[in-house]
Amino acid sequence: MANKNKKNGNFVDISDLTNHIRRTTNYYIMTLKEIIYKNRSYRRFYEEVDIRKEQLSNLVDLARMSPSPKNLQALKFKICNDRKLNNKIFPALAWGGYLKNWQGPEKGERPAAYIFILADKKISSDIAKDYLYTASGYVAQSMLLGAVEMGFGGCTIAAFRRNELNKAINLPEHLEIMMVLALGKPKENIIITEVENQDIKYYRDENGNHYVPKRSLNDLIV
Ligand SMILES: Cc1cc2nc3c(=O)[nH]c(=O)nc-3n(C[C@H](O)[C@H](O)[C@H](O)COP(=O)(O)O)c2cc1C
Numbered sequence: 001m002a003n004k005n006k007k008n009g010n011f012v013d014i015s016d017l018t019n020h021i022r023r024t025t026n027y028y029i030m031t032l033k034e035i036i037y038k039n040r041s042y043r044r045f046y047e048e049v050d051i052r053k054e055q056l057s058n059l060v061d062l063a064r065m066s067p068s069p070k071n072l073q074a075l076k077f078k079i080c081n082d083r084k085l086n087n088k089i090f091p092a093l094a095w096g097g098y099l100k101n102w103q104g105p106e107k108g109e110r111p112a113a114y115i116f117i118l119a120d121k122k123i124s125s126d127i128a129k130d131y132l133y134t135a136s137g138y139v140a141q142s143m144l145l146g147a148v149e150m151g152f153g154g155c156t157i158a159a160f161r162r163n164e165l166n167k168a169i170n171l172p173e174h175l176e177i178m179m180v181l182a183l184g185k186p187k188e189n190i191i192i193t194e195v196e197n198q199d200i201k202y203y204r205d206e207n208g209n210h211y212v213p214k215r216s217l218n219d220l221i222v
Pocket residue numbers: 039040041042043094095096097155156157158159160190202212
């Protein structure tokens with residue numbers, strides 16, 4: 001372990017600490033790297049597994065603590081784990097654009113909950129100038145990582161039918177949907193592969209395994 005002595009400061013290497021805990025107990029604590037690797041875009045879920053309202057508000061608390069342009073905190077959140085409302089939300093969302101023969105998760109594999117990331121136009125009069133699209137990305141990632149830590153997973157949905165969705169959730173005029181997080185207990189095997197011939201499209205095999213090509217570190221660091 002990097003630093004066994006708490007009195008000497010609190011810079012413990014988290015990988016060392018988690019390895020130590022794994023070796024000496026039955027607990028498995030994920031490092032941030034493991035959480036980020038596990039945080040894939042899950043589009044199929046065990047729909048019967050509930051996410052409680054309290055868990056959803058705990059995720060919003062992670063959004064609350066995320067960076068905010070000009071510290072406006074102009075993003076608001078709507079949470080939903082109500083099955084009836086979920087059924088109204090689902091048809092307005094677009095799933096997995098590259099999967100041409102797949103219209104989204106079947107009944108029984110749909111999200112158990114949603115978090116709507118909303119721009120409050122009473123606080124911001126210019127969504128673009130106030131960087132609210134960027135801010136939405138920050139809060140989305142915070143909440144998705146939190147969901148993974150809780151044993152759930154999700155998918156960011158930016159492709160949706162706005163009018164239909166506004167109506168479904170009865171959204172007041174001053175709130176604008178930036179993106180939607182679909183959440184649940186993942187029922188999906190996702191495999192990261194290398195990008196070949198510049199093809200970045202994700203795909204599935206005949207067993208339903210989902211493959212996501214990622215560019216190599218060498219390609220990313222310019
Ligand atoms: C801003 C943003 C919007 C996205 N919108 C959608 C969407 O509307 N529908 C969908 O199925 N996936 C959507 N995704 C998920 C991406 O397709 C996914 O991140 C990508 O395929 C890489 O997979 P990974 O998240 O597992 O790494 C979105 C992701 C981001 C970051």
